[in-house]
Amino acid sequence: MNTHVHDRRRFLALAAGAAAAPLLTACGAGFGGDDSKSDGSAADDVTGSFDWKREKGTTVKALLNKHPYTDALIADLKSFTAKTGIKVEYDVFPEDNYFDKLTVDLSSGRASYDVFMLGAYMVWQYGPPGWLEDLGPWMRNSSATGAEWDQADFFPNLLQADQWSLKAGAPLGQGGQYALPWGWETNVVAYNTEVFGKLGLKPAETFDELAELAGTIKRKAPGAGFDGMYGIAVRGSRSWATIHPGFMTMYARNGLKDFTVDGGKLAPAMNSPEAVAFTEDWARMVKRGGPPSWTSYTWYQCSSDLGAKKAGMLFDADTAAYFQAVRGASPASGKIAFHPGPKGPDGSLATNMWIWSLGMNAKSEKKSASWLFLQWATGKEHLRKGAIRHNHIDPVRKSVADDAAYKDKMRHLPGFLETFETVVDQTKIQFTPQAQFFDATTSWAAALQEIYGGKGAQSVLDGLADDLAGKVG
Amino acid sequence: MGWRLTLRPYVLIVPALLLTCGILYPFGLGLYYTLFDFSASKPQPDMVRFENYTTVFTQEAFWNSAWVTVLYAVGAALVETVLGVAVALLLHRSSLLGRVLEKILILPLMIAPVIAAIIWKLMLQPSVGVVNYLLRPFGLGGVQWTDTPTGALLSSIAVDVWVYTPFVAILALAGLRSLPTSPFEAAAVDGAGWWYTFRRLTLPMLWPYVLVAVIFRFMDSLKVFDIIYALTEGGPGDSTVVLQIRAYLEAIRFQRYSFGISYTIVLWAVVYLAAMVLVKHLGKIQRRAAEVT
Numbered sequence: 001m002n003t004h005v006h007d008r009r010r011f012l013a014l015a016a017g018a019a020a021a022p023l024l025t026a027c028g029a030g031f032g033g034d035d036s037k038s039d040g041s042a043a044d045d046v047t048g049s050f051d052w053k054r055e056k057g058t059t060v061k062a063l064l065n066k067h068p069y070t071d072a073l074i075a076d077l078k079s080f081t082a083k084t085g086i087k088v089e090y091d092v093f094p095e096d097n098y099f100d101k102l103t104v105d106l107s108s109g110r111a112s113y114d115v116f117m118l119g120a121y122m123v124w125q126y127g128p129p130g131w132l133e134d135l136g137p138w139m140r141n142s143s144a145t146g147a148e149w150d151q152a153d154f155f156p157n158l159l160q161a162d163q164w165s166l167k168a169g170a171p172l173g174q175g176g177q178y179a180l181p182w183g184w185e186t187n188v189v190a191y192n193t194e195v196f197g198k199l200g201l202k203p204a205e206t207f208d209e210l211a212e213l214a215g216t217i218k219r220k221a222p223g224a225g226f227d228g229m230y231g232i233a234v235r236g237s238r239s240w241a242t243i244h245p246g247f248m249t250m251y252a253r254n255g256l257k258d259f260t261v262d263g264g265k266l267a268p269a270m271n272s273p274e275a276v277a278f279t280e281d282w283a284r285m286v287k288r289g290g291p292p293s294w295t296s297y298t299w300y301q302c303s304s305d306l307g308a309k310k311a312g313m314l315f316d317a318d319t320a321a322y323f324q325a326v327r328g329a330s331p332a333s334g335k336i337a338f339h340p341g342p343k344g345p346d347g348s349l350a351t352n353m354w355i356w357s358l359g360m361n362a363k364s365e366k367k368s369a370s371w372l373f374l375q376w377a378t379g380k381e382h383l384r385k386g387a388i389r390h391n392h393i394d395p396v397r398k399s400v401a402d403d404a405a406y407k408d409k410m411r412h413l414p415g416f417l418e419t420f421e422t423v424v425d426q427t428k429i430q431f432t433p434q435a436q437f438f439d440a441t442t443s444w445a446a447a448l449q450e451i452y453g454g455k456g457a458q459s460v461l462d463g464l465a466d467d468l469a470g471k472v473g
Numbered sequence: 474m475g476w477r478l479t480l481r482p483y484v485l486i487v488p489a490l491l492l493t494c495g496i497l498y499p500f501g502l503g504l505y506y507t508l509f510d511f512s513a514s515k516p517q518p519d520m521v522r523f524e525n526y527t528t529v530f531t532q533e534a535f536w537n538s539a540w541v542t543v544l545y546a547v548g549a550a551l552v553e554t555v556l557g558v559a560v561a562l563l564l565h566r567s568s569l570l571g572r573v574l575e576k577i578l579i580l581p582l583m584i585a586p587v588i589a590a591i592i593w594k595l596m597l598q599p600s601v602g603v604v605n606y607l608l609r610p611f612g613l614g615g616v617q618w619t620d621t622p623t624g625a626l627l628s629s630i631a632v633d634v635w636v637y638t639p640f641v642a643i644l645a646l647a648g649l650r651s652l653p654t655s656p657f658e659a660a661a662v663d664g665a666g667w668w669y670t671f672r673r674l675t676l677p678m679l680w681p682y683v684l685v686a687v688i689f690r691f692m693d694s695l696k697v698f699d700i701i702y703a704l705t706e707g708g709p710g711d712s713t714v715v716l717q718i719r720a721y722l723e724a725i726r727f728q729r730y731s732f733g734i735s736y737t738i739v740l741w742a743v744v745y746l747a748a749m750v751l752v753k754h755l756g757k758i759q760r761r762a763a764e765v766t
Contacts, residue, residue, distance in 0.1 A: 129513045238708030292599035295709040439727040449709035
């Protein structure tokens with residue numbers, strides 16, 4: 001009997017020991033990074049005249065996120081192979097776990113993927129450990145880069161957004177070019193023209209008006225034939241992604257900063273009196289006119305609600321509204337218009353942005369072929385095709401944005417082109433670059449949820465600032 | 474022939490040895506890493522000894538997560554046990570309905586917990602979810618299930634209960650069916666009532682089975698990640714950030730590997746100690762059950 005009990009005990013004890021093993025294994029990447037950075041770039045090995053066929057017969061492995069940009073790319077891959085003789089093998093992951101996959105893969109120090117999609121914010125996380133190839137030397141080498149690629153054709157703010165000196169707090173646009181802009185999103189207001197028409201409303205020009213408008217729609221729309229409609233869809237989940245679209249855009253338009261930089265030291269500024277007042281106003285707006293169950297809202301729910309006529313307005317990426325607005329995409333398609341959104345007190349239309357970019361693994365053994373792929377994928381020919389035949393918008397290239405066929409395609413969306421042209425010059429990354437970006441913004445989103453839940457904004461944001469000061473200072 | 478016989482015990486032990494190494498190697502490696510400040514921004518780390526643990530234990534976030542984890546594990550294990558045993562007692566009849574329900578009961582167990590959580594997230598959605606739709610006639614159509622800290626925790630426990638109550642029920646049912654019949658026959662002859670029989674015979678003899686279910690469910694609930702992450706991502710605020718979610722955020726999302734692993738080591742210690750205590754009780758209860766029979 002005793003032996004029997006003892007065996008079971010041992011078994012359960014072992015089971016308990018094994019309990020933590022999976023995560024430990026997942027975390028158990030070796031000290032795989034490499035501090036030693038070579039000054040020489042593999043780009044220097046490419047000499048002679050530029051030739052698309054230089055790496056004929058090579059296979060490049062790409063890690064991609066499921067996205068309309070990706071669909072456009074995959075549909076056109078045959079052109080790349082025909083042009084270069086390079087085969088592209090790819091894996092596509094949904095956005096929910098794409099970055100975990102990419103992070104784990106890069107941190108392992110292996111070259112499982114030569115090229116991959118990333119956001120400009122990821123440069124701040126992947127750049128310092130040396131996981132990203134500096135593309136600057138490739139861009140400057142005329143043997144590696146064809147003249148048709150035309151660097152000057154990119155919107156300069158987008159190219160600069162992927163360029164950083166890897167020093168916390170240092171402005172973007174200096175240092176290495178760690179990725180290339182591929183497709184991007186401005187954060188603006190999209191609205192349902194039907195409900196606006198029926199209730200006699202017009203887009204808000206100030207933040208107070210926006211909050212008022214959201215409340216009015218939530219109050220009046222259900223009685224005007226829009227069953228269950230609320231005022232404004234904005235993200236609210238406990239994720240870094242909650243902060244960067246509408247919230248950060250309006251925050252920046254109010255002249256507010258996430259951090260102040262003094263002598264290279266970062267100090268959290270989200271608890272300044274002005275920032276606290278704005279955050280309270282934002283939470284109040286969500287309560288009065290936002291979605292039910294806001295704390296679980298991601299871009300997907302926001303976008304879907306606009307398309308399903310559940311939301312009267314959306315303050316998020318223009319593409320999130322665009323994908324609902326195109327013909328036949330949703331019940332609201334044909335009834336969605338675009339507006340730059342409220343101006344700041346000084347008339348500012350400063351706008352935050354998200355850029356899907358393409359980067360190269362610093363450990364790749366096929367850098368020359370990978371660079372040809374990046375060059376093609378960010379080149380005029382593919383991007384024009386993607387924008388006109390598929391849904392690869394907003395264009396990162398001026399030539400595509402100005403293209404008559406592209407404009408014709410977008411003209412049926414009321415206000416889309418005008419909004420884009422109004423905000424494009426004032427759109428940039430409004431965050432302070434630093435490696436703890438994801439920790440800071442995830443904690444910020446959690447703080448926002450607490451304020452929405454009724455906690456005092458000042459004390460919650462003071463706590464956040466204290467916590468972050470130790471991490472980023 | 475002789476050398477074969479000599480070698481046999483060693484050969485037989487090889488699979489167990491490999492399995493043990495497979496468990497212990499990453500565990501030991503993880504433990505070793507916690508002594509460093511290894512992170513993405515510091516790929517060549519320095520030895521910091523126990524600083525990661527000191528930081529963990531002095532963080533308010535850790536104590537909040539530990540509290541949420543315990544609340545979740547106790548709540549889920551308790552409700553699942555009570556419901557599971559109740560269901561098992563109801564099904565412990567050889568009626569056709571009982572047999573049919575028994576088959577249906579295991580359906581939630583066949584769904585991956587993360588999928589169950591996503592389905593429940595949609596069902597609990599206040600404006601388009603089916604739960605509020607069904608509650609609307611009773612004037613409860615506007616419940617914000619996961620928008621408040623208490624609501625989010627209770628909703629997460631409810632999903633856990635939905636997924637795992639069948640596990641407890643099946644274990645308890647198997648226990649009920651394996652109980653000896655003679656004590657019950659003797660009790661019936663003596664004219665013992667249902668409640669007396671249940672309290673003095675069924676329950677004491679069933680306890681070992683129930684406790685095994687409790688051990689599994691409690692340990693599993695302490696390590697919960699999937700259900701909560703899919704349902705609330707740890708929100709609102711930090712209200713459902715259990716230790717596993719904190720470890721995931723630190724190690725994977727924020728790339729502070731050593732610090733994140735420290736969280737998992739602490740969690741492992743908690744699970745191990747809890748299992749030890751429960752297993753000790755299991756032994757006592759088994760002896761008591763043996764005395765009843």
